[in-house]
Amino acid sequence: MKNSLFIIGLYVLSGFSCVLGQVEEQPDSVKMQIFITFLQEHFDDIHDVTMYYHHQDVNLNGLIVLNMDWQGGRLVEAVVIDNETGNDQLAEDLISVLKTWKIDNLGPLQTQLPLRIKIVGKDDPEFLHTGIITGEIIDAAGNPLSGTKISFKGKAVVPDARTNRKGIFVRTLIPPGKYDVYLNVQDSESVMIKSVDLSAGKHERINYILQ
Numbered sequence: 001m002k003n004s005l006f007i008i009g010l011y012v013l014s015g016f017s018c019v020l021g022q023v024e025e026q027p028d029s030v031k032m033q034i035f036i037t038f039l040q041e042h043f044d045d046i047h048d049v050t051m052y053y054h055h056q057d058v059n060l061n062g063l064i065v066l067n068m069d070w071q072g073g074r075l076v077e078a079v080v081i082d083n084e085t086g087n088d089q090l091a092e093d094l095i096s097v098l099k100t101w102k103i104d105n106l107g108p109l110q111t112q113l114p115l116r117i118k119i120v121g122k123d124d125p126e127f128l129h130t131g132i133i134t135g136e137i138i139d140a141a142g143n144p145l146s147g148t149k150i151s152f153k154g155k156a157v158v159p160d161a162r163t164n165r166k167g168i169f170v171r172t173l174i175p176p177g178k179y180d181v182y183l184n185v186q187d188s189e190s191v192m193i194k195s196v197d198l199s200a201g202k203h204e205r206i207n208y209i210l211q
Helices: 028-042 088-098
Strands: 008-011 018-020 050-054 062-069 075-084 109-120 131-139 149-154 156-162 168-174 177-186 189-198 203-210
Touching: 008 168, 028 109, 050 075, 062 088, 062 131, 088 168, 088 203, 131 189, 149 168, 156 168, 189 203
Parallel strands: 050 109, 131 203
Antiparallel strands: 008 050, 018 109, 062 075, 062 109, 131 168, 149 156, 149 177, 177 189
16 A cells, blocks of 8 residues: 555554454454454555655654554544654654545454554655655744645646644655645635745755744
């Protein structure tokens, strides 16, 4: 599974802890089998949990442990129990990806799932031929704007990004070319915050104050 931020290989750790919600119509063993079968069908191995993340800082390797609540086959809540990477953005982006999953026929499930983060550094071939746009968005009082959509219009179709609770957004693996970067203040209103000419291997940083 791959999006512009992640190349994810997800595997079940042997012995990971889980507490299953009690549903009479679906025994715990059945729910666990559905969950594991989904992982086996969508990822590569069941002996480890690894997420490959494209980032310039290769020192962010580590383990992220999530306490997750699944309802109706979807992740409705996730709490970070441990984050060895020390990077909140990694954990937030990881949870966002997990919330796109839909596991059919899965009853209520609560589980702790450890995921090991492996950083693919700047010298990775994909980085050499693409660029990165990151930014920090704050208001006039200096407060970060969290959950704000950032869109990109230019040479290639680039997925939107969203700011985290610190007002920071990240978009990697962008094909070289000219892009206009927009801040979507409301669903019907957007403001162009910068026009960039992105070259291969370049990291463009944007700091913007919304008045």
